[in-house]
Amino acid sequence: MTPMNNGPLLQIRALRKTFGAQTVLDGINLDVAKGETLTILGRSGSGKSVLLKLIIGLQKPDSGSIRINNVEVTELKTGQLDEVRKKIGFLFQYSALYDSLSVEENVAFPLRRHTRMPEHERVEKVRELLTLVGMEKASAKMPAEISGGMKKRVGLARALAMDPNLLLMDEPTAGLDPITAGEINSLIVELQRARQVSSVVVTHEMQTVREVSDRIAMLHEGRVRLQGTVDDLKRSQDELAAAFVKQGMEEPCHA
Amino acid sequence: MKKLFLSMFEWFGEFGFFSTDLARAAVKPPYEFRESIRQMDEIGSKSLPLVALAGAAMGVVLSLHTRDSLIRFGAEALQPAVIIMSITQETGPIITALVVSGRVAAGIGAELGSMKVTEQIDAIEASAVSPFKFLVATRVIACVCMLPLLTLVADFSGILMGWIATTAADPISFNLYWEAGTKNLAFRDFLPATSRTAVFGLIIGLIGCFQGMRATGGTEGVGKSATGAVVLASLFVIVADVLLVRLILIFFR
Numbered sequence A: 001m002t003p004m005n006n007g008p009l010l011q012i013r014a015l016r017k018t019f020g021a022q023t024v025l026d027g028i029n030l031d032v033a034k035g036e037t038l039t040i041l042g043r044s045g046s047g048k049s050v051l052l053k054l055i056i057g058l059q060k061p062d063s064g065s066i067r068i069n070n071v072e073v074t075e076l077k078t079g080q081l082d083e084v085r086k087k088i089g090f091l092f093q094y095s096a097l098y099d100s101l102s103v104e105e106n107v108a109f110p111l112r113r114h115t116r117m118p119e120h121e122r123v124e125k126v127r128e129l130l131t132l133v134g135m136e137k138a139s140a141k142m143p144a145e146i147s148g149g150m151k152k153r154v155g156l157a158r159a160l161a162m163d164p165n166l167l168l169m170d171e172p173t174a175g176l177d178p179i180t181a182g183e184i185n186s187l188i189v190e191l192q193r194a195r196q197v198s199s200v201v202v203t204h205e206m207q208t209v210r211e212v213s214d215r216i217a218m219l220h221e222g223r224v225r226l227q228g229t230v231d232d233l234k235r236s237q238d239e240l241a242a243a244f245v246k247q248g249m250e251e252p253c254h255a
Numbered sequence B: 001m002k003k004l005f006l007s008m009f010e011w012f013g014e015f016g017f018f019s020t021d022l023a024r025a026a027v028k029p030p031y032e033f034r035e036s037i038r039q040m041d042e043i044g045s046k047s048l049p050l051v052a053l054a055g056a057a058m059g060v061v062l063s064l065h066t067r068d069s070l071i072r073f074g075a076e077a078l079q080p081a082v083i084i085m086s087i088t089q090e091t092g093p094i095i096t097a098l099v100v101s102g103r104v105a106a107g108i109g110a111e112l113g114s115m116k117v118t119e120q121i122d123a124i125e126a127s128a129v130s131p132f133k134f135l136v137a138t139r140v141i142a143c144v145c146m147l148p149l150l151t152l153v154a155d156f157s158g159i160l161m162g163w164i165a166t167t168a169a170d171p172i173s174f175n176l177y178w179e180a181g182t183k184n185l186a187f188r189d190f191l192p193a194t195s196r197t198a199v200f201g202l203i204i205g206l207i208g209c210f211q212g213m214r215a216t217g218g219t220e221g222v223g224k225s226a227t228g229a230v231v232l233a234s235l236f237v238i239v240a241d242v243l244l245v246r247l248i249l250i251f252f253r
Helices: A050-057 A078-083 A103-114 A119-132 A149-162 A178-195 A206-212 A230-235 A239-250 B002-027 B033-043 B044-072 B078-118 B122-124 B131-169 B175-183 B187-195 B197-213 B220-252
Strands: A010-019 A022-032 A035-040 A063-068 A090-093 A166-170 A198-203 A215-220 A225-228
Touching: A010 A050, A010 A239, A022 A050, A022 A198, A022 A225, A022 A230, A035 A050, A035 A166, A035 A230, A050 A063, A050 A166, A050 A198, A063 A119, A078 B122, A090 A119, A103 A119, A103 A149, A119 A149, A166 B197, A178 A198, A178 A206, A178 A215, A178 A230, A178 B197, A198 A206, A206 A239, A225 A230, A225 A239, A225 B175, A225 B187, A230 A239, B002 B131, B002 B197, B033 B131, B044 B078, B044 B122, B078 B122, B078 B131, B078 B187, B078 B197, B122 B131, B131 B175, B131 B187, B131 B197, B187 B197
Parallel strands: A035 A198, A035 A215, A090 A166, A166 A198
Antiparallel strands: A010 A022, A010 A063, A215 A225
């Protein structure tokens, strides 16, 4: 974190992305303050995941600006971009753990690559991270041997390995049962309290929206249709927002 | 038909970009020595039994085939020369390349393909590691280095089994077999023939990785990338062989 800098950690302006004839993002403006959690809500195919991939530079936008800590990342060359990426954690939708590496090696991967940490220190750090997500007992297991929810936890530990100041999470609870989803959500909230990271969480699950967000942006047809707090969303007259809120009510609650 | 041509051009275009990106990434430090060594073990050491077996089978078959024909012309004294010559010049290199295409190109295509469709390659890139350096360059380098060595193994076991098969039909000491076989064989016959397999290695590594990295759409995509890798690698190896043999004949004779 850079204390000298008081602007938003992440600033997105007029972001556009098309795939062939299909416009996925059509002029997105978003800000994420330091320590804030912004939830991006939207239907499947509304460009939520694409937005995350644009932020970390896995895809290039057609036009528009993305600034992280006041650095324009869309114009960076690979080497400079990698410096920015080291301070961003990314939790993939299906966790994307490396199949050929064990749980602890997965978490150690970024540390091994980017730090000159001595072996014992690294082992200690990996153990710390796995304890944080409640996976210390499974450290020697291979990804194929653990459940989807456990993979998400390990993915989260890996995303946190480099002490990121921005955490991007793509559907952290999709495909999980409500109880496991609730556990992951409280884990995310706990992490935010403990570490003060800014997060962008992409989801279509109201449960996650309610439990983790400071602020919500609803994406629809390539634009930000609605922005505000959870209460703003509930009070909104917007049909789509109402449909999402209703979906959340039908699910069992984990207050 | 037009569509087929278009997709072929597209493939070559993408392959060109892929290769230049790779070359650019591979020359920049830091180098991935550890991972390259691991891949050499994966690609080289683990192909050894297969390559040795294929070479041995070739040796036996060559001995069986040539015996009858040579006796017909009263030239059975030439048999060791025929076996050793054909193994070192052509059979050893091409059999090695084809066997390795089958094992390694398919393996790489499937491995990188499934990493691609499960976003593991994105995950590597997102954690500020270049998948080109870490996954592709290491595998291509391992293929280039290992193919000539594997070819030596195939040559050796082919020559040895050729002798065993020959001596089973008509006893001959290994020394005599070796002398007769290598009398007219110079180093300049052997060296270019063997080292051209480095090019086969390049083809196998590049095509395997390229097919893997462009996999899309779940398990079906992985299957397609593995199949594509084997088919195209074998095909290009054979085509390259024709060109290389021609070039070697021009420059080394």
